[in-house]
Amino acid sequence: MAGFSIKQLRYFEALALHGHFGHAAEASAISQPALSVQIKDLEQSMGMQLFERSARQVRLTPFGEAFATRVREILHRVDALDDFARAAQGRLTGRFRLGVIPTIAPYLLPRLIGNLGKSHPRLDLHVRETLTPRLVQELLQGRIDTAIVALPVSEPSLFEMPLFKENFVLVRPEKDAGKPAPRASELREMRLLLLEEGHCFRDQALNFCNAPSAVPRDGLDGSSLSTLVQMVGAGIGVTMIPEMAMGVETRSAQVNCVAFDDPQPGRTIGLVWRASNPLAEAFEEIGEVVRQSESAATTG
Amino acid sequence: MAGFSIKQLRYFEALALHGHFGHAAEASAISQPALSVQIKDLEQSMGMQLFERSARQVRLTPFGEAFATRVREILHRVDALDDFARAAQGRLTGRFRLGVIPTIAPYLLPRLIGNLGKSHPRLDLHVRETLTPRLVQELLQGRIDTAIVALPVSEPSLFEMPLFKENFVLVRPEKDAGKPAPRASELREMRLLLLEEGHCFRDQALNFCNAPSAVPRDGLDGSSLSTLVQMVGAGIGVTMIPEMAMGVETRSAQVNCVAFDDPQPGRTIGLVWRASNPLAEAFEEIGEVVRQSESAATTG
DNA sequence: TAAAAATACTCCATAGGTATTTTAT
């Protein structure tokens, strides 16, 4: 195993440059004997003489010259590594793997990606869209860095940063426009179309109706909010969607949206990451960007 | 200035590989706390966290991953440097600059170059042909590594390795063939053609005639042995050349060569180098090759 | 509770300083 140190290589480089122990030592901010010893040790660990000493001259041996070019190459990379670390200081760098649940992704990501590109131009963003349980699992395995999900996830090793609260709105056939918003109890009597099993949004909606354990009913479950809205437009029933989805999903369908009376149903969306992840500060910045992207998406 | 050590980089690499302080420490042949401390120090000197620690997992941070690829690159080069030194062990490597005096060069070099190519295939041989004083000067300045000259050079900082003794022979017009070899005193009476001022061979020849201070005589000095021999062939006078030059120089001229009676005139040829040069051993090997090249040249 | 990393401390190797000697010009 190589027994020399970076320090020794630096001293070597200085001596090769100055050709004089005294001057090289001064340039290296150590004493001349210290330099002598280090050079001698380096030569010993190499098993080769690097310098030819005479009373007035210190010269590289031919081997020393070949050695010097390699040493310079190494020191150059060492310095570059140092610079690299200094440049990355505190900033989020390299690959950033973000998970997002399906009932958020299509409405938030377009703006979020744009905003992240501006705020963190060096970021290599990877997006994973899947259901909360899988996101949590991938977080714990270190396969993604953070995830945007509905809080709480209540996983002890995950840290949760609340971002915003989003309300749910009722989506009903266009002919119902003008009618008052139904209350939870009334909603239970209507044909409520829901996302299929597994989506947290399904549970959140059912929860509002005080029917948390509703079983799947054939033909009344959709695999996306988009599908549900289309079904409502076709007169099959009513559904609930997050505010954020309104703009995109109800534009092309013959449906009417109405907010519920207080207390409005809704959920808290947040950013989660492993509590052990040292990049908390950077993630909070990311969370801030997500928050801005949401408010723009809802307002606009 | 980069404050980390090669050791720390090795520990880092081990931990990145094993993802476990205990195992990485074992692989690095140090204790777990020692590894912990070194990694912590490395992170501190980088100002960035390299690993994310949780109770069951040690993972590289995104920055740590980018760091790792650079570290591996550096360690690879460090190992290569070590291998390079180990491979060069004792051997002469790289550029080898050899000076040769003009009265030796043309006769010795053809064989010497061939032989050196066989015995030291990695050698990058540079040959400098010039007069002794300049060779000595260039040796002292470190512009050449060794020189083949007539001994002694009597320069205190130069080491002299005697290689072989070469005798001088008389070159006279072909019509003189059969006559006995002249003695030194007789030679002084003949028109002796010599090399121009500066060649050591001129002084060595004059020395034999006991006329060390002979002044230049217009038209009787030549700039090369070849010229002198041609002049002899033209009947202008006689000259002396080293044995080794006989084969080449007298082949095409109408001249006769004869050895002198004992004590024969001659000179000792040797290899010289700076006494401070640590490659003495290697140079003695080179000298041995020169010696072999000479005997082959004289015999053949 | 168990496994793993961090901390506390102690020790020793060694890098580096000062004073001096050796060497070569």
Next chain:
DNA sequence: ATAAAATACCTATGGAGTATTTTTA
């Protein structure tokens, strides 16, 4: 005689060990 490198010796920093505590799953 002088300039420069090597050596001797001492000190102090810090790398590494053992024992222990803290943390988290």
